Amino acid sequence: MIVLSGTIGAGKTSLTTMLAEHLNSDAYYESVDDNPILPLFYEDPKRYGFLLQNYFLNKRLESIKEAQDNPLNVIDRSIYEDRLLFQLNADLNRATQIEAETYSDLLSNMMEQVDFSEGAVVKNPDLLIYVAVSFETMLERIKKRGRDFEQIEHDPSLYEYYKELNERYTNWFEEYDQSPKLKIDGDKFDFVEDPAAAKAVLEQVDAKLAELNLK
Numbered sequence: 001m002i003v004l005s006g007t008i009g010a011g012k013t014s015l016t017t018m019l020a021e022h023l024n025s026d027a028y029y030e031s032v033d034d035n036p037i038l039p040l041f042y043e044d045p046k047r048y049g050f051l052l053q054n055y056f057l058n059k060r061l062e063s064i065k066e067a068q069d070n071p072l073n074v075i076d077r078s079i080y081e082d083r084l085l086f087q088l089n090a091d092l093n094r095a096t097q098i099e100a101e102t103y104s105d106l107l108s109n110m111m112e113q114v115d116f117s118e119g120a121v122v123k124n125p126d127l128l129i130y131v132a133v134s135f136e137t138m139l140e141r142i143k144k145r146g147r148d149f150e151q152i153e154h155d156p157s158l159y160e161y162y163k164e165l166n167e168r169y170t171n172w173f174e175e176y177d178q179s180p181k182l183k184i185d186g187d188k189f190d191f192v193e194d195p196a197a198a199k200a201v202l203e204q205v206d207a208k209l210a211e212l213n214l215k
Helices: 012-023 038-043 045-069 081-091 097-110 135-145 158-175 195-211
Strands: 002-005 127-132 181-185
Touching (some): 002 012, 012 195, 038 045, 045 081, 127 195, 135 158, 181 195
Parallel strands (some): 002 127, 127 181
């Protein structure tokens, strides 16, 4: 599998669609618009944060299972990012530390690859692609896509949350070691709006896949 990673507004969903079409593979998307818990979380993160993370964990594991048949299938969010996201919520008092620790333990146990028999689910991706964007670009894209519950005007505390999230992603990617990885400069290459940038990004991915003997 190829999995995408990056902060809110990085363009993961758009790049997932582009890659799946380019590679003639299947795309698997994070449950957002049809997620019944997400709007509740933005209204009351302390109450719904733990529930939301477990909802996402279940959905991501479903996607991983379904994507097993082709190493070029694309998932638009890495399961490894969830620990970062929920720990941030706990550190900002939007969840409790006990909930963050419990979730982290649950995620670790579920990601244990103890069964290598035929037909076992391989949870680690063949390639992780990280789309890095600046805080300013992140805010612009959140505003542009217009989901009310994501807007700082709706909840001013989101400004600090988004700022800290963007900073933590940099360290998270540097420390990530579960698979080969590729970093895309989302500020330099606006692959959503610019066809030339999209072509350049696909070329970068193709080169990495060739290096890994995946294409």
